[in-house]
Amino acid sequence: MTRFPQDFLWGAASASYQIEGGAKEGGRGESIWDVFSHTPGKVKNGGTGDVACDSYHRWRDDIRLLKEMELGAYRFSIAWPRIAPSGDTSWNPKGFDYYDRLVDGLLEAGIQPWATLYHWDLPQALQSRGGWQNAETVRTYAAYAEKTARHFKGRVTHWFTFNEPQCFIGLGYGGGGHAPGLLLDGQSLETCWDNFRLAHALAVDALHRVDGANLVGLASTGDVYYPATDSPEDVEAARQLTFSAARGPYSFSHTLALDYLCGGEDFIGLNIYHGGAARMGERGPEAVPYPVGGPRTAIGWTVTPESLEWGPRFVAERYHRPIYISENGLSCRDKLFLDGQVHDPQRIDFLARYLQALSRAIQSGTDVRGYFQWSLIDNFEWAEGYDQRFGLAYVDYATGERTLKDSGRWYACIAGSNGTNLF
Numbered sequence: 001m002t003r004f005p006q007d008f009l010w011g012a013a014s015a016s017y018q019i020e021g022g023a024k025e026g027g028r029g030e031s032i033w034d035v036f037s038h039t040p041g042k043v044k045n046g047g048t049g050d051v052a053c054d055s056y057h058r059w060r061d062d063i064r065l066l067k068e069m070e071l072g073a074y075r076f077s078i079a080w081p082r083i084a085p086s087g088d089t090s091w092n093p094k095g096f097d098y099y100d101r102l103v104d105g106l107l108e109a110g111i112q113p114w115a116t117l118y119h120w121d122l123p124q125a126l127q128s129r130g131g132w133q134n135a136e137t138v139r140t141y142a143a144y145a146e147k148t149a150r151h152f153k154g155r156v157t158h159w160f161t162f163n164e165p166q167c168f169i170g171l172g173y174g175g176g177g178h179a180p181g182l183l184l185d186g187q188s189l190e191t192c193w194d195n196f197r198l199a200h201a202l203a204v205d206a207l208h209r210v211d212g213a214n215l216v217g218l219a220s221t222g223d224v225y226y227p228a229t230d231s232p233e234d235v236e237a238a239r240q241l242t243f244s245a246a247r248g249p250y251s252f253s254h255t256l257a258l259d260y261l262c263g264g265e266d267f268i269g270l271n272i273y274h275g276g277a278a279r280m281g282e283r284g285p286e287a288v289p290y291p292v293g294g295p296r297t298a299i300g301w302t303v304t305p306e307s308l309e310w311g312p313r314f315v316a317e318r319y320h321r322p323i324y325i326s327e328n329g330l331s332c333r334d335k336l337f338l339d340g341q342v343h344d345p346q347r348i349d350f351l352a353r354y355l356q357a358l359s360r361a362i363q364s365g366t367d368v369r370g371y372f373q374w375s376l377i378d379n380f381e382w383a384e385g386y387d388q389r390f391g392l393a394y395v396d397y398a399t400g401e402r403t404l405k406d407s408g409r410w411y412a413c414i415a416g417s418n419g420t421n422l423f
């Protein structure tokens, strides 16, 4: 029997560049992802976010889907270049207008807006001056955070300062595969980490200063390890590997050691998709290889429900903050069937297993307060373009039409029953 706390929050998530489109509308400035996706060879099949899911115009459809699934919260992100097209403090009222419509629409529908201030779409104007290598970006981000907090005061009270610093720094500045596509050396990456760290702390402070009712966190990711067996030795091995930060003080690799927390966070958001088994070997903790031929999602990620039990457990025990799962989900080879529906049993099976695991974490005493499924709708999956479908609703990119998948209907039953319907 699965159990979730009475006020457990069921939601879905998205991000601005991945869904909005309207790239040149409402005075929006260019972002690093516009530049990157328009550079030949950077994104699969030349995909860009110019139109994406057209949520810039179809936000009402998105709210309708959330309502249909009886979800209590929507995690979306605000495109910084809509608010500050030139990457400075000349604010763009039309940029705010779009999010006013979205936020007011959510509130009318009884859905809590959870806003992410930075889900990777840095204004290109700032990148031209060094982006996260330049302390100017820190100051401008803090001003943007404060301005946005003032604008939405009383309407948005749940905030993520950043999404996955490990990815936007590691993949964007270190690995070249994400915008801005740089391959910086270790020293320069440390500078990016320092700047991000300061920007995060300043935003946490600004959001609290503007409204004492604001609850602030960030959405982190990292490799989660879970014990290969129930033995206390394997649990310890998994804990140690999960936090193995022996890769540098701010470790730009994929570790869950959240060394950049400033202490002012009200919660920690965890984006968990997969992990690895660990055991205590003769010479210390070791990773157990994933079984040959074991299940994988369409993007190739392993299927490891245990990561959603042990990730939150380890992080809560180390950082003593309430946890929200800010992302979890999978891509499938979804399509419209002859009957006009999208049948995606793989997604239902995957989510059921992961949610059962999450419920075990909660039953073991971990303070997990909510779960955001990634994603509300199929969308632009960064360098993978439109090949990967992560949505609870299918998007026909030619028409913009959304179709709730079988998994969306299933998720509605789970959310509606607060998880008691999980088999």
Ligand code: FCB
Residues within 6 Å of the ligand: 015, 018, 163, 164, 167, 221, 271, 327, 374, 381, 382, 390
């Ligand atoms: C996460 C990102 C999110 C989405 C999922 C699949 O790393 O935060 O935008 O791309 O992966």
